[in-house]
Structure formats: structure tokens, C-alpha cells
Amino acid sequence: MAIRPYWKGYLKLSLVTCSVEMTPATSESEKVRFHTLNRETGNRVQSHYVDSVTGKPVRDDDEVKGYQRGEDDYVMLEDEELDNVALESTKTIDISTFTPRSDIDWIWLDTPYYLTPNEKVSEEAFSVIRAAMDSQEMVGISRLVLGRRERAVMIEPRGKGIVLWTLRFGDEVREAKDYFDGLDKxxxxxxxxxxxxxxxxxxxxxxxxxxxxxxxxxxxxxxxxxxxxxxxxxxxxxxKEESDKPxxxxxxxxxxxxxxxxxxxxxx
Structure with missing residues (x-):
């Protein structure tokens, strides 16, 4: 069964552009997952949003995202406002910067995707971009909107294709020296x-x-x-036997x- 692409768009380097598609490099579909059931009837249990004060159910049309700025004080953001964030990078991976692969530490790598040309006419341009980075041991840095958030991404040549890694945000990464510097030498x-x-x-x-x-x-x-x-x-x-325990x-x-x-x- 063919896996459907997660994203389709364009890979761009200066004047060279090719049509590409992106597929998750990992899968959790084989994991055992459970539903919550009613023990008496065997039927599935459904969850609904309720108002935290009135206790009444909230209609789908009345659900809205809110950013908390104080106690019981929120800024409401409509779907249209969220959709308009960083729209320029939703369909094009424009490689603006290159850096040695060895300069990017593993801790910055988040989620991997396979990037491939999605039509025959794009294969030549795709292979040129991939081969150029590979020959110089470089990776490309760009930005892409995924799940309504603009992410920095790393484009890494791998075999005949390219692996695209989403990169963690700066405030998500903790400095190793804060934990290792105190160790005995x-x-x-x-x-x-x-x-x-x-x-x-x-x-x-x-x-x-x-x-x-x-x-x-x-x-x-x-x-x-x-x-x-x-x-x-x-x-x-x-x-392990009891005697094998460390x-x-x-x-x-x-x-x-x-x-x-x-x-x-x-x-x-």
C-alpha cells in the first residue's frame, strides 16, 4: 500500500526549482492503541468540551484558540488569523543558507521526512541540488509552515534522495554544559x-x-x-533471574x- 505524501510543494535554490513531495520517515501506525469503552455496554465513550464555569457543552462553532495573558484572561485567535501566519513558506522550501553538516548537533534535530521529486520532469533539478550539497558535505537551511507553525528545517542529502529534518526551536534546547560542567574530572x-x-x-x-x-x-x-x-x-x-539483577x-x-x-x- 503506497503511503500518501504528507506535504507537496517546491524545492527552490536561487533560480533552480523542482516539484517535490514529503513523506514521514517514521511511523507509529503499528503501535497498539486503545479506545475507552463503557464496560456495561461495550460501546465507545465520546468526549465533549464543556464550559469550565457553566458546565454546559460547547458547540464546535464556538470553539476558539486562546492565549492566556493573565488569570482568567485570554486573547482569542480565530482560525483565519492562524492560517495567515507565515503563509509565504507553506508551499516552497527556499534554501537560503548552507552550513557544514558537522556543525549541527544532534539535539537540534526533531522529526525526519523523506523528500523526493513528485514528477519526472523535476528529477534532474532535484538531483543537481542533492549532488551539489553532497559533494561539499553541506546541508541547506530553510523554513516551512507545518501544522500552522513555521519551522526551521534542514535539508540533508542521503543516498539518492534528501532527508528533511524539522529543527527544534531555540527555547526548546538546553545547554549540555549546564548539566555536564559540574561532573568530576x-x-x-x-x-x-x-x-x-x-x-x-x-x-x-x-x-x-x-x-x-x-x-x-x-x-x-x-x-x-x-x-x-x-x-x-x-x-x-x-x-532475568533474580541473581542476574545488577x-x-x-x-x-x-x-x-x-x-x-x-x-x-x-x-x-
């Missing part, structure tokens, strides 16, 4: 580093998507499957030696 003992490196080597594996599976989701699906069959789910055994080990050298020995036994 004690140097590790020379004897521990070789053991740590050896432990890392023994436990190094090629990346596999199975590393990030969700065991809770799998257990939920098992319960749902058993409910469909009208049978009680079989309790799963704990993955403890507060004071002797780092001893812990490393035992870790290496245990890893060797597993590999055999």
Missing part, C-alpha cells in the same frame, strides 16, 4: 581502560533493527490474541573481569 585508572575496550570488542555486533524492538508491544499483542480466542494468557517467565558494585576492576569472563562463556 577524575581520570579512569589505566588498568580499567584495556578491560573496558576488550568488553566493548566482545559485545560489538552489526546494527540490527531488532535491537530496538518493543517487548511491551509484543506482550500486548499476545494478550489481545489470547482475548480473541477467549483464553487466558500464559504468564511469561521473567527474562547490584551496586564498588570494585570496577572486579566487575569488568567478571563481565569479560561471562561474555566469553556466552560466546562459547
Amino acid at each position: 577524575a581520570e579512569p585508572e589505566k588498568e580499567t581502560l584495556p578491560l573496558i575496550r576488550k568488553l566493548i570488542e566482545q559485545q560489538t555486533r552489526p546494527w540490527d533493527a531488532k535491537f530496538v524492538t518493543d517487548p511491551v508491544q509484543d506482550n500486548l499483542l499476545d494478550i489481545i490474541k489470547s482475548k480473541k480466542k477467549q483464553r487466558r494468557p500464559t504468564p511469561k517467565k521473567a527474562e 547490584s551496586n558494585v564498588i570494585d570496577i576492576m572486579d566487575a569488568l573481569k567478571r563481565s569479560l569472563a561471562a561474555d566469553k562463556r556466552k560466546s562459547k
Whole structure:
């Protein structure tokens, strides 16, 4: 089943323009989701907005966005006013700035999207823009309106396509130095580093998507499957024995030696 594009518009660099479409690079559609039901009837429960003072239901036409400026004091914003915010960047990704990819720290990256040409005639211009950035290890910075908010975005060449990342706002990012500068600057003992490196080597594996599976989701699906069959789910055994639980080990050298020995036994 083809995934519908999230956004369609134009990618523009000076006088070079091409038609593109944007598709989310991640998906949450496979997550187990629940509805709230009435236990007595089995029917779904619906929620409605009510006035916090009168307790009366609010009609859809009377719902409006409000910005709080004081206690029980709000500025109302109509849908038309919100729609007119930063409209210039709703349909065109105009790359105005380039910067080395290495200059943008991971913490600024928010949500990834795949950007591709959406018609044959746009492929050449798209590939020229992508290849030029890739050859110089640069990324483009632009702005785009998504969900009624103008977002700074990063355009990054990736393989034959482009990944567009929305960037976090400046007031969303906290400085690492505020948390790390107070840490002790004690140097590790020379004897521990070789053991740590050896432990890392023994436990190094090629990346596999199975590393990030969700065991809770799998257990939920098992319960749902058993409910469909009208049978009680079989309790799963704990993955770790009580003796395998981590403890507060004071002797780092001893812990490393035992870790290496245990890893060797597993590999055999």
C-alpha cells in the first residue's frame, strides 16, 4: 500500500526549482492503541468540551484558540488569523543558507521526512541540488509552515534522495554544559581502560533493527490474541533471574573481569 505524501510543494535554490513531495520517515501506525469503552455496554465513550464555569457543552462553532495573558484572561485567535501566519513558506522550501553538516548537533534535530521529486520532469533539478550539497558535505537551511507553525528545517542529502529534518526551536534546547560542567574530572585508572575496550570488542555486533524492538508491544499483542480466542494468557517467565539483577558494585576492576569472563562463556 503506497503511503500518501504528507506535504507537496517546491524545492527552490536561487533560480533552480523542482516539484517535490514529503513523506514521514517514521511511523507509529503499528503501535497498539486503545479506545475507552463503557464496560456495561461495550460501546465507545465520546468526549465533549464543556464550559469550565457553566458546565454546559460547547458547540464546535464556538470553539476558539486562546492565549492566556493573565488569570482568567485570554486573547482569542480565530482560525483565519492562524492560517495567515507565515503563509509565504507553506508551499516552497527556499534554501537560503548552507552550513557544514558537522556543525549541527544532534539535539537540534526533531522529526525526519523523506523528500523526493513528485514528477519526472523535476528529477534532474532535484538531483543537481542533492549532488551539489553532497559533494561539499553541506546541508541547506530553510523554513516551512507545518501544522500552522513555521519551522526551521534542514535539508540533508542521503543516498539518492534528501532527508528533511524539522529543527527544534531555540527555547526548546538546553545547554549540555549546564548539566555536564559540574561532573568530576577524575581520570579512569589505566588498568580499567584495556578491560573496558576488550568488553566493548566482545559485545560489538552489526546494527540490527531488532535491537530496538518493543517487548511491551509484543506482550500486548499476545494478550489481545489470547482475548480473541477467549483464553487466558500464559504468564511469561521473567527474562532475568533474580541473581542476574545488577547490584551496586564498588570494585570496577572486579566487575569488568567478571563481565569479560561471562561474555566469553556466552560466546562459547
